[in-house]
Amino acid sequence: MFKDIEFKKALQELPEKEKDRLLLRLLKRDMDLAEKLFFELVDTDTAEDKRRHMEIEIVKMIKRFSEKHHSLDFIASEMRSVSGKISHHVKITKDKFGEISLNLLMLNEVIEQNSFSLSHYRPQKSNKFYSYVIGRSFKILLLISALHKDFLLDFKEGLERLGTNISSNKMLLKTAIYNSLDINWLINAEIPENILQIHKEIKAAGFLK
Numbered sequence: 001m002f003k004d005i006e007f008k009k010a011l012q013e014l015p016e017k018e019k020d021r022l023l024l025r026l027l028k029r030d031m032d033l034a035e036k037l038f039f040e041l042v043d044t045d046t047a048e049d050k051r052r053h054m055e056i057e058i059v060k061m062i063k064r065f066s067e068k069h070h071s072l073d074f075i076a077s078e079m080r081s082v083s084g085k086i087s088h089h090v091k092i093t094k095d096k097f098g099e100i101s102l103n104l105l106m107l108n109e110v111i112e113q114n115s116f117s118l119s120h121y122r123p124q125k126s127n128k129f130y131s132y133v134i135g136r137s138f139k140i141l142l143l144i145s146a147l148h149k150d151f152l153l154d155f156k157e158g159l160e161r162l163g164t165n166i167s168s169n170k171m172l173l174k175t176a177i178y179n180s181l182d183i184n185w186l187i188n189a190e191i192p193e194n195i196l197q198i199h200k201e202i203k204a205a206g207f208l209k
Helices: 005-012 016-029 031-041 047-068 072-093 096-113 115-120 127-145 149-167 170-178 183-187 195-204
Strands: none
Touching: 016 031, 031 072, 047 072, 047 096, 072 096, 072 115, 072 127, 096 115, 096 127, 096 149, 127 149, 127 170, 127 183, 127 195, 149 170, 149 183
């Protein structure tokens, strides 16, 4: 409907007062749109400022639920909540760099802050956690590959940290191998040019679920 030329023309011809009234009604119903417009038109914080706020919030959230819970599947559920906040940040700010750096931060902090649970919790009851970490790792590689290759250096440290964290845990490494995630892509920050095709083939084969 919104692509219809006549409809667009009719909207453009509305009186300014009517446009303002309709916009205010729309903003009341769509808080994401309202927040996005506030960021673009009024907010004095930049995307980088908000990214730094998110980094602090993510570390605090992970510390809080890691101290209270030791079930890795529960922690995987909490990670999805963190991921939702990252997605919201990206939606409002269009911060593609932050989408990668914040996801890297989340995975590394969760693995490092839950080293005890990773060492002592029974693997067969933690499939959601292991699968989520590996799936999110693949997503990070895909997001980086979509940017200019010069950006890869900016994520080298985080990727190496993630690769080391995964390889230091037997079940995480096993899950990575099972789902065809080459840890060397992370540790060496060397992403295959055809990573998108590799990912499609892996998904088509029934992995990364």
